[in-house]
Amino acid sequence: MLSATRRPRRSAVVRRRWTAALGAVALVAGTASLAAPASALAVAAAPVDFATHCVPPPIAGIPPIDGTTTAEIAVDSHAPKVGDTVTVTYTVAKPAAANPVDLALPADIMTPTGKVTLGGAQSGSLTVTGPKKNPPVPGKGAFPPFSMTGTFTVTAPGSITLSPGDYNIHTSYIMELDTPCTVITPPAPVSETITATNQPGANERAIRLATASGKPGDRVTVTGTKFTPLASITVAGRAGPAETADKLTFTANATGGFTARLAVKDKATTGIVAYEGAAWAAESGAGPAAYTVIDDTPLPENSQKLNISVAAGTLSMSQAGDAVAMSAVNFGNGGASTGDLKTVTVKDFRGGPAGWSLTGKVTDFTGPGGRIDAGALSWTPVCATKQGSPSTCAAGSAGVVGSAGASLASTPNGALTGGEFTVDAKVSLNVPAFTPPGAYAAVLTLTLT
Structure with a gap:
C-alpha cells in the first residue's frame, strides 16, 4: 500500500511518499541486507572490548559461552550532512565464540550479520551483513575475524556515536547452523563518533513591493x-x-x-x-x-483601453494513485520484481526563468524475513511534455534509485520556463534467491524543487 504526504518547502518544493508492496519473495538464510563496498571506507576506528553471551547451536550439545568480543566500527564520512547516507563497517577482530562442533568447516561457508547502535544526536540501530567468506576453521577452533557493512541516513545534526551490537554467525555446511552473540551489558563501548551538520538551506531570498502598479x-x-x-x-x-x-x-x-x-x-x-x-x-x-x-497616454476621442494581467502561479505535482503493485518472485529463484510507478503530473505555472527537478529515494524493503537493500531497486524514467509548454521535460537516467536517491525528471532554466508534464517509470527490484516468503514494502519519497 502506498501512502502520499505533502510537505512544501517554500512554494517550489513538494514531497510525495510511496510505499511499494512486494509479495512472496525471499533472501539467503541468515542475510538481512546487502552490503556496501568496503573500499568506500576511508578511516578506521580503534577497537573496543565488550562482554558477550554466545549460544551455540543445540546440536553442539555445549552450554552458552560468556566471553569477550573485540570489535571496531568505521564509517565512510566523519562529517556528513542531514539527509546523507553513511556507510558503516562493523569488524569483529576477535569473536567470543568458536566452531561449536568437532567437524572442520571449509572455506566460504560463514555469513555474519549484526547490529550497530546509534546514540547521541540520533538514536536507533542499523543492520549490517558480511559476505559469505572465511578461511577454513578446524573443529572446535576459533572463528576467524569478519566484517559486516550497512548504511543509515542522518536525520539530525550533532554528534552521533556508533557502538558494536549483537551479531550472529551463520554456517552453511551439511546443515544450517546459527551462533548468536549478544552484548551482555548494552550498549557496548562507543567505537566511532561522527559530527553531522544541517544541509545548506534552500534559496529563501524574497522581495515585496509597496505597491503593485504605478504610472x-x-x-x-x-x-x-x-x-x-x-x-x-x-x-x-x-x-x-x-x-x-x-x-x-x-x-x-x-x-x-x-x-x-x-x-x-x-x-x-x-x-x-x-x-x-x-x-x-x-x-x-x-x-x-x-x-x-498604468499607461497614462491620452486616448483618441471615442476610444477605450482594455487592460488585462496574467498572474503567476505555482510549481506543483500530483500522482495518479498511491499504491504500486510489483510482481511476485519465487522462493529459491529470486530475480526481478517489476512494476510501474503511478503517473506523476508536474505543473509549472510560475512563468519565471527557473526550471525544476524531480528526484526520488527509497528505503530498504522490509518484511517477515528481514530486509532487501534499497540499492536493489532501479528504475527507467520516462517524461512527456504537454504541447505548447515553454519548457521541455527530460527523463532521468535509468539506474539504481537507492537510499541516496536519483533523478526522475527535470527541465532546465531558461528565459521563460513552465508547462505541464507527465512522468512515469518502470521499476525493478533485484530480489536475492531464498529470500524468506512474505510481503515486503518500502517507501519511495519524491521531491520536486
Whole structure:
C-alpha cells in the first residue's frame, strides 16, 4: 500500500511518499541486507572490548559461552550532512565464540550479520551483513575475524556515536547452523563518533513591493530579505522573460536585507526581480513580483483601453494513485520484481526563468524475513511534455534509485520556463534467491524543487 504526504518547502518544493508492496519473495538464510563496498571506507576506528553471551547451536550439545568480543566500527564520512547516507563497517577482530562442533568447516561457508547502535544526536540501530567468506576453521577452533557493512541516513545534526551490537554467525555446511552473540551489558563501548551538520538551506531570498502598479516613471519601493549580507544587489524591471532598462544596483545591509526605490519607466514591465551578482540566476535571486505600469497616454476621442494581467502561479505535482503493485518472485529463484510507478503530473505555472527537478529515494524493503537493500531497486524514467509548454521535460537516467536517491525528471532554466508534464517509470527490484516468503514494502519519497 502506498501512502502520499505533502510537505512544501517554500512554494517550489513538494514531497510525495510511496510505499511499494512486494509479495512472496525471499533472501539467503541468515542475510538481512546487502552490503556496501568496503573500499568506500576511508578511516578506521580503534577497537573496543565488550562482554558477550554466545549460544551455540543445540546440536553442539555445549552450554552458552560468556566471553569477550573485540570489535571496531568505521564509517565512510566523519562529517556528513542531514539527509546523507553513511556507510558503516562493523569488524569483529576477535569473536567470543568458536566452531561449536568437532567437524572442520571449509572455506566460504560463514555469513555474519549484526547490529550497530546509534546514540547521541540520533538514536536507533542499523543492520549490517558480511559476505559469505572465511578461511577454513578446524573443529572446535576459533572463528576467524569478519566484517559486516550497512548504511543509515542522518536525520539530525550533532554528534552521533556508533557502538558494536549483537551479531550472529551463520554456517552453511551439511546443515544450517546459527551462533548468536549478544552484548551482555548494552550498549557496548562507543567505537566511532561522527559530527553531522544541517544541509545548506534552500534559496529563501524574497522581495515585496509597496505597491503593485504605478504610472510610467513612478518609483516603487522594493523590500528584500535573506540575501547574502553586504552582497551587491540588482533590482530590475522584467518584461516577460527579458529585463528592461529600469535597473538599480546597491549593497545589501549586514543582515542581508535592503529597501530600494526603483523608477519604472518601461510600459511593458510586468514584474520586478532582485538578484545577487552581475546577472539573474534563480539560485541567487527572488521574484518576479508582479507589477503593472498604468499607461497614462491620452486616448483618441471615442476610444477605450482594455487592460488585462496574467498572474503567476505555482510549481506543483500530483500522482495518479498511491499504491504500486510489483510482481511476485519465487522462493529459491529470486530475480526481478517489476512494476510501474503511478503517473506523476508536474505543473509549472510560475512563468519565471527557473526550471525544476524531480528526484526520488527509497528505503530498504522490509518484511517477515528481514530486509532487501534499497540499492536493489532501479528504475527507467520516462517524461512527456504537454504541447505548447515553454519548457521541455527530460527523463532521468535509468539506474539504481537507492537510499541516496536519483533523478526522475527535470527541465532546465531558461528565459521563460513552465508547462505541464507527465512522468512515469518502470521499476525493478533485484530480489536475492531464498529470500524468506512474505510481503515486503518500502517507501519511495519524491521531491520536486
